[in-house]
Amino acid sequence: MIKSILVRKSQGSQYIPDLRAANPIGFRGKPVISEAACANGCNACLAACPSRAITLDPVRIDMGRCVLCGDCEPVCPSEKLSFNNDFKLASTDRDALTISSAHPDIDPIKVSEALHKRFGRSLKLRSVSAGGCNGCEMEINALSNVNFDLGRYGIDMVASPRHADGLVLSGPISRNMADALQIAWDAIPEPKLVIAVGACAISGGIFAECNEVDRTFLDKFKPALYIPGCPTHPLSFISGILDLLGIAD
Amino acid sequence: MKTSKAVLIADLRSSPPKSSYEFSHRCADSLDAGDHLITLFGRHEKSNRHWGTIVTAVFQTAAGELKVFRGQAEDGKHYPSLTHTYPVAQIFERELWEQTGLQPDGHPWLKPVRFEGERQQRMTDYPFFKVRGREVHEVGVGPIHAGVIEPGHFRFMCLGEKVHHLEIQLGYQHRGVEALLLRRPPMALASTVESICGDSSVAYTWGYCAAVEALSNLPVSLETDLLRGIALEMERIAMHVATLNGLATDVAFLQGGGTYGRLRTAIINATQRVCGNRFGRGWLRPGRARGLTEVLRQDLIQTLTAFARDFTEINELMLASLSVKARFHGTGIVSTKTAQELGLVGVVARASGVEIDTRVQLPGRVYERFPAELITESSGDCWARMKQRMREADASVQWLLKVLEDTALDLSGSAAPDALGKPLAPETLCLSLIEGTRGPVVQVLETSSQGQLLHYKVQDPSLPNWFGLAMALRDNDISDFPICNKSFDLSYCGNDL
Numbered sequence: 194m195i196k197s198i199l200v201r202k203s204q205g206s207q208y209i210p211d212l213r214a215a216n217p218i219g220f221r222g223k224p225v226i227s228e229a230a231c232a233n234g235c236n237a238c239l240a241a242c243p244s245r246a247i248t249l250d251p252v253r254i255d256m257g258r259c260v261l262c263g264d265c266e267p268v269c270p271s272e273k274l275s276f277n278n279d280f281k282l283a284s285t286d287r288d289a290l291t292i293s294s295a296h297p298d299i300d301p302i303k304v305s306e307a308l309h310k311r312f313g314r315s316l317k318l319r320s321v322s323a324g325g326c327n328g329c330e331m332e333i334n335a336l337s338n339v340n341f342d343l344g345r346y347g348i349d350m351v352a353s354p355r356h357a358d359g360l361v362l363s364g365p366i367s368r369n370m371a372d373a374l375q376i377a378w379d380a381i382p383e384p385k386l387v388i389a390v391g392a393c394a395i396s397g398g399i400f401a402e403c404n405e406v407d408r409t410f411l412d413k414f415k416p417a418l419y420i421p422g423c424p425t426h427p428l429s430f431i432s433g434i435l436d437l438l439g440i441a442d
Numbered sequence: 443m444k445t446s447k448a449v450l451i452a453d454l455r456s457s458p459p460k461s462s463y464e465f466s467h468r469c470a471d472s473l474d475a476g477d478h479l480i481t482l483f484g485r486h487e488k489s490n491r492h493w494g495t496i497v498t499a500v501f502q503t504a505a506g507e508l509k510v511f512r513g514q515a516e517d518g519k520h521y522p523s524l525t526h527t528y529p530v531a532q533i534f535e536r537e538l539w540e541q542t543g544l545q546p547d548g549h550p551w552l553k554p555v556r557f558e559g560e561r562q563q564r565m566t567d568y569p570f571f572k573v574r575g576r577e578v579h580e581v582g583v584g585p586i587h588a589g590v591i592e593p594g595h596f597r598f599m600c601l602g603e604k605v606h607h608l609e610i611q612l613g614y615q616h617r618g619v620e621a622l623l624l625r626r627p628p629m630a631l632a633s634t635v636e637s638i639c640g641d642s643s644v645a646y647t648w649g650y651c652a653a654v655e656a657l658s659n660l661p662v663s664l665e666t667d668l669l670r671g672i673a674l675e676m677e678r679i680a681m682h683v684a685t686l687n688g689l690a691t692d693v694a695f696l697q698g699g700g701t702y703g704r705l706r707t708a709i710i711n712a713t714q715r716v717c718g719n720r721f722g723r724g725w726l727r728p729g730r731a732r733g734l735t736e737v738l739r740q741d742l743i744q745t746l747t748a749f750a751r752d753f754t755e756i757n758e759l760m761l762a763s764l765s766v767k768a769r770f771h772g773t774g775i776v777s778t779k780t781a782q783e784l785g786l787v788g789v790v791a792r793a794s795g796v797e798i799d800t801r802v803q804l805p806g807r808v809y810e811r812f813p814a815e816l817i818t819e820s821s822g823d824c825w826a827r828m829k830q831r832m833r834e835a836d837a838s839v840q841w842l843l844k845v846l847e848d849t850a851l852d853l854s855g856s857a858a859p860d861a862l863g864k865p866l867a868p869e870t871l872c873l874s875l876i877e878g879t880r881g882p883v884v885q886v887l888e889t890s891s892q893g894q895l896l897h898y899k900v901q902d903p904s905l906p907n908w909f910g911l912a913m914a915l916r917d918n919d920i921s922d923f924p925i926c927n928k929s930f931d932l933s934y935c936g937n938d939l
Contacts, residue, residue: 196759200697203752207704217711221718243626243633262633263724276718320590324617326935327592328640328721331684334590338687338703352588367938368562370593370614373585399637402625405562405618424640424721 207339211442212431216278220426221263223279224254226294229271238265238274244392244399256282256290256299257395260423283420283433287395290419304439308417311384312358313438315347318388319357319381323374324406325364328424329391333361341427346440354380362416363425365393365400368407375410386417388434391425398423448804448875449656450500450508454888455869457512459496462521462544465513469499472509473528477501478798479785480508480875481884482534484542485897493517495542498886498899500873506803510871515544523549530785533906555905556613556938565595570609573599578606581920585614592934598920605923608915610908615938623898628654628887629728629861636723639902639936641684644670644677644722645878646900649885651728653874657887658864660729663856664807668845669731671808672742672853673713673722674876675838680709681879682789682835683753685931689828690760692924693769701756705749712745728864733855734846743846750839757832770825774914774926777822786910788881788903790930793830794822800877812845814877824922827929868893880904880933902936 209215231252238247242265246258252273254265266274282299284290289300322330336343337350351357354377366374378387389411392398400406420433460468473479482499497513515521523546524531533555535546540554540561553568554561561567570580579600585593593614599607619638623631635650636643648670655662683706690698710720717725717732725732734742760766776786781794791798801814817833819826845851866889873886881903888897911930915923 197697200701200755200759203755204701219715219718260633263718264633321586322592324615326637326640330590330592331641339700340704340707350590367615367617369557369616377586399634400617403618403622405616
């Protein structure tokens with residue numbers, strides 16, 4: 194009993210009070226693309242990118258593909274690329290995830306009045322990993338730890354799809370998981386939404402060109418929210434979902 | 443040049459492969475001599491207009507020496523299975539058959555490991571074991587489970603509440619990693635390798651770096667390798683604590699769940715401050731590793747010191763809890779003999795009293811300079827696996843503090859040699875072994891006569907260990923499956939690749 198109280202004491206208060214104002218020191222988050230001109234014919238960043246996130250003329254980074262590895266930064270002779278620790282990377286629009294020097298920020302999420310009304314006080318989610326590497330899965334788990342405590346907003350991960358309002362998808366959707374994913378989705382009652390977590394779920398990421406991946410599920414059910422990252426940082430998930438549902442602090 | 447003793451370089455020109463029969467016999471002789479089978483796999487290839495399979499096996503002798511055997515067989519040929527006499531080969535021969543079609547004669551259970559290639563989405567083609575009897579019933583769980591966890595299917599054959607046998611079917615996570623690794627330049631695979639098994643990114647990436655550095659003769663400083671060691675031990679602490687969190691939560695020891703959760707946060711946030719990512723991604727690259735400024739070095743020392751104090755406190759509380767004792771003692775036992783017969787590796791094997799740890803047996807220069815302690819438990823139950831993880835995390839903290847407090851070392855990260863365009867040695871086989879959280883991550887790269895990558899074999903420590911979980915469940919209550927599974931904490935994507 195006394196030991197238990199001692200642990201409670203050293204534990205202290207661990208929750209992050211204002212999650213959207215958190216400062217994850219060192220986090221390699223949003224790319225910053227300067228207006229510096231590219232060296233003639235240079236495609237060093239393109240060659241360094243493992244997930245074909247970069248296109249040239251002008252340099253653009255698709256955050257739906259980017260794995261935030263940072264390998265493009267040191268190879269650029271014009272020092273055009275860098276990353277800051279901004280974790281607000283989510284968007285409701287797949288096309289809005291592309292960053293360039295002319296479009297340096299991902300558009301702020303538009304609050305959905307319909308979603309706010311229906312799910313603003315309670316949103317239950319079923320997580321399905323379909324070829325995920327356990328990176329995004331561990332970060333989704335971290336959402337409910339004492340630091341992030343997403344449950345304080347009425348947002349919880351639930352065991353049964355029958356109890357869920359939506360599906361959190363991680364992984365590129367391996368062919369061997371395609372059927373099970375569909376069955377889980379079918380078991381969720383209407384109205385329901387899909388949230389795509391991480392570069393793999395959004396675009397296939399590193400595994401986009403693998404024959405073992407089958408992404409037809411996403412042709413049928415367009416995600417309500419895309420949350421980039423590799424893995425997705427819990428703060429990216431939280432700020433994205435709170436903004437979508439119009440939840441104030 | 444060898445970067446570590448846990449790296450093996452073999453010139454293939456001097457040793458042409460034997461016939462598959464001779465290969466099989468040489469493997470049997472080696473196993474009879476007590477050698478440890480590290481890996482056995484095949485590569486399907488066309489040579490002299492015939493399709494065939496080249497088989498590679500690597501053994502570790504009691505003295506710590508690594509031995510390579512190679513065999514070959516044309517398509518349609520068979521060879522005598524090893525599994526019949528040596529159960530350690532069961533998963534390797536199944537994978538060999540699945541990937542190349544080479545048939546091991548007499549294998550007792552030739553079922554696909556991950557349903558790849560033409561077998562994708564055909565998981566119902568292969569029957570589960572059937573246990574018959576009036577009181578027998580089956581329980582199927584998965585591929586999707588109750589928590590936030592990767593998919594896999596578990597089929598329990600029960601007599602009442604008791605599990606008679608558990609059959610584990612995996613493959614749902616299969617993404618075709620080994621083929622993908624051949625599509626990009628071999629020196630530019632780091633971020634791909636980091637995503638193979640995302641909770642063990644550092645172990646995988648270190649093994650990859652060590653292999654391509656050895657193949658391209660790229661010089662790497664001791665300090666660079668020490669930084670990799672720091673990254674790896676940070677990963678080990680974080681993952682062991684994540685497992686302890688799960689174990690505490692599974693038996694409703696909620697104070698443990700809460701405390702281990704925030705303790706893990708402290709460690710992975712420190713990793714992020716060094717390399718930009720909570721899972722160590724971007725820390726290691728061929729030829730280099732991100733260095734530590736003086737501020738970061740002090741930061742890590744402080745983080746680890748504070749962690750160690752609180753970690754000890756919660757461990758003592760958990761170990762003294764009667765409800766934890768009641769659930770974990772005697773549950774899911776794997777005896778030393780069973781662990782050895784099945785060729786279990788890593789933390790699970792050590793918890794069953796098997797003295798096996800790559801960091802001790804093949805220390806390389808990192809663990810020669812700062813030796814890792816060989817830690818084992820003897821009871822082989824959930825309790826032992828829990829305690830093993832606590833002790834290993836503790837030892838990693840002590841190891842890290844020793845390295846970080848050694849002021850004679852310059853850990854600021856030296857200027858990196860340009861690795862990207864370096865050619866690889868031709869017709870060479872290179873194996874690297876890195877003792878990650880779960881056990882040895884094995885990577886084997888083979889180059890062609892032009893120095894192209896011909897084969898990239900990746901083997902997670904979970905591959906041989908999943909069968910250990912099936913054995914642990916025998917004669918246990920089905921309700922104890924979650925804690926048995928969590929105490930093993932194996933990788934699904936690492937198995938399915």
